[in-house]
Amino acid sequence: MAKAPVLTPRADDFPRWYQDLITKAELADNGPVRGTMVIRPYGYGLWERMQQDMDARIKETGTQNAYFPLLIPQSYLTKEADHVEGFAPELAVVTHGGGKELEEPAVVRPTSEMIVNDYFSKWVQSYRDLPLLINQWANVVRWELRPRLFLRTTEFLWQEGHTAHATYEEARDFAARIHRHVYADFMENVLAMDVVLGRKTAKERFAGAINTLTLEGMMGDGKALQMGTSHELGQNFAKAFHTQYLSKEGKQELVWQTSWGSTTRMIGALVMMHGDDDGLRVPPRLAQVQVVVLAIKGDEAVLAKVREIGDALKAAGIRVQVDDRTDTPFGRRAVDWELKGVPVRVEVGPRDLEAGTAMVARRIPGGKTPVAVDTLAAVLPGVLEEDQALLLHQSRERRLSRTSDVTTVAEAVEATDAGGWARIPWAALGPEGEETLAEHGASVRCLLAEDGAVPDADDAPGNVAVVARAY
């Protein structure tokens, strides 16, 4: 089937391709207040699947969900000095409520550390109350001057975890557990995304944290995207909010804390990591529709067959949708499913019926083959797993092939100018080098230990900095 290009090709204009894809695949629209977005059902379906999977992983750590208010008294923000400095420029402020000017303005939460800690200080009394492990799924608002759908929006959806522990070690280990066993496992095994796990430099750390762990992915244009972060907060907020517990030994001790978040930005990452010039490609384990069964024409025998195939695939545990909207031309529907990135299309027309086959179109590797209808339910689960693995492989290959090992700041800048990542010894870069990178629009995405692990300190010998331009 010859096709006119539906999207601006990536090579011509990557940002425009991204915007095109999001609109045409019906993932989201721009909202009326600058920087906000409307997440349409197909886009929101991706988020729901992400939530389901991550929520189960979060609960496995013993964390419980709760809900804290959207509106926070402005005075709260000043309690932790670094924190307020980090967020002040991004705040949305409610000055009027119920027809009157408020005595104290309220800010719309940009994150919930302040308000969570106010309650933690009431709820934590004894060592018996620890660890206190709380997560919330919520919306937050950070005023965004250069908005881009999913990647930087004034309002976004996320989960934010907040925990309090008796010791430094326990908090450190918990932040690391979320980083690896919730975030990295989910991104690699469900989103089929290659991610680099590392530690942020002091310059890039979360406002108020003593350590920030990050996951960085390489997008289709070679830029980096921060996919999630897990912070050790040390005792900074505990001091500000007097969050203490009576230890077994009868002493008042400050708690050690973590916070960690991942957002609807992951949908943008999905697009930029797996999308191609025909649209999105959704990893099968994430897809709300793994297989769509299309009736090419509206005759009775074809309609009966697509429904029968739909039932058989559902019985085989596949998430399937039957597309029998034959008052819309087949070609238009096929392009639409391609744009939306449904992994497998099973197409059935009158000629296929005669042959006892259906045309199976695979979105991820591409290509079409006739397959005997009787074997579809047996064959497709394996196909989906193959495609899941292929996406992860492709994203990993992209990063490996576009990352250079360098030794000077100039070479690092050159690598990022050429649309790739650079690895440079942290000793050869340092905070000064970071300033130089910033002048060239690049930054240290994370630090890695010599063996590729997450380092325990910024200045551990052998640390390597991963440098890139970032979204």
Add this chain to the structure above:
Amino acid sequence: MAKAPVLTPRADDFPRWYQDLITKAELADNGPVRGTMVIRPYGYGLWERMQQDMDARIKETGTQNAYFPLLIPQSYLTKEADHVEGFAPELAVVTHGGGKELEEPAVVRPTSEMIVNDYFSKWVQSYRDLPLLINQWANVVRWELRPRLFLRTTEFLWQEGHTAHATYEEARDFAARIHRHVYADFMENVLAMDVVLGRKTAKERFAGAINTLTLEGMMGDGKALQMGTSHELGQNFAKAFHTQYLSKEGKQELVWQTSWGSTTRMIGALVMMHGDDDGLRVPPRLAQVQVVVLAIKGDEAVLAKVREIGDALKAAGIRVQVDDRTDTPFGRRAVDWELKGVPVRVEVGPRDLEAGTAMVARRIPGGKTPVAVDTLAAVLPGVLEEDQALLLHQSRERRLSRTSDVTTVAEAVEATDAGGWARIPWAALGPEGEETLAEHGASVRCLLAEDGAVPDADDAPGNVAVVARAY
């Protein structure tokens, strides 16, 4: 076990009992901005279970979830005249964003009709795009002058459905389907709540609707609580937003719409409908913990036994939690589970071990009996179903026994003054009678047809008004 009262008894001070219960059962705390609340894990767990169940029911109607922005340009609100009049006094207004005064202030959504309709008018082009069935789970803000946890809070969580249809009949039937098959079925079969399904009078209708269907429950003090509403919006918003479609016949037609919502208020209803002087009683089908297995003492054999029982009950499909926190006194833990309303406690101490039994305490009917450990997994599923039915029966009995049939407005007022509901012919009450009721703090909760069904019009002959004081 003799107990000092943990809560203010309901008969002494119902509102205080309510507040006490919510605090001591750790359902929620007041938030720092007046009228807001922090929903604690145990309270949020109830909401999560409600969401799961309702979300599946909503999806069965073909409705898909989406997400619309929190912030709405102030000018949008003026588009539908009744609507803006209804909501203007409750708005929270953002005047500053990103450190600057905004050119146009934004309101925090009090509901999303305005913004949803703006997008519906873009998405709906042809009859092929209908029906358009959208739901969102979100937070909304309505400035609340007399806040009460869960019942009236400045911010609350809810689902709001918004649909567009080709014909009046289809929209009317959809609103009715949500009313009965999503809301009423859920409330009766999962929340074990007796609800009366009726139609609001013109005075009590949603701002902008042509008909509002409601579900009203009687609380423990005889007052009414509106538990959910489903609105026919007619073409009011379609006209305001020019939401039209090209019909099969090639004509531009305005759509017909519905909207419908249910909120975290249902948690307040759960407390006030099923709670008693010892705390909450959670219906087993809703409970995140249906059975808690308590170790009375911390000796090895007891701890091994409670874990073994926990595993056996889990294998029997029961949602079970093992409480082996034996560094907290048993009595305190038992009172805590009672407050939280977990339907069944299985208590195991050294003496029970010898006898091969466990003490089974049933929260809903009350009482304790020793049960052979080997039979627990076989016996408890039946016990839980019995208790589910008992709660619904009790709430229905309460309403029936406290509702009087009357013929004059004065008698209706008298019945509500005495802590009950009145049923009065609508012909004997009418809009004038409604004004009289309002002077006495009562209102028409809904209209019913002569046979108890939902009437098609306010003035259908034989209509009966249900009158009560309401939350």
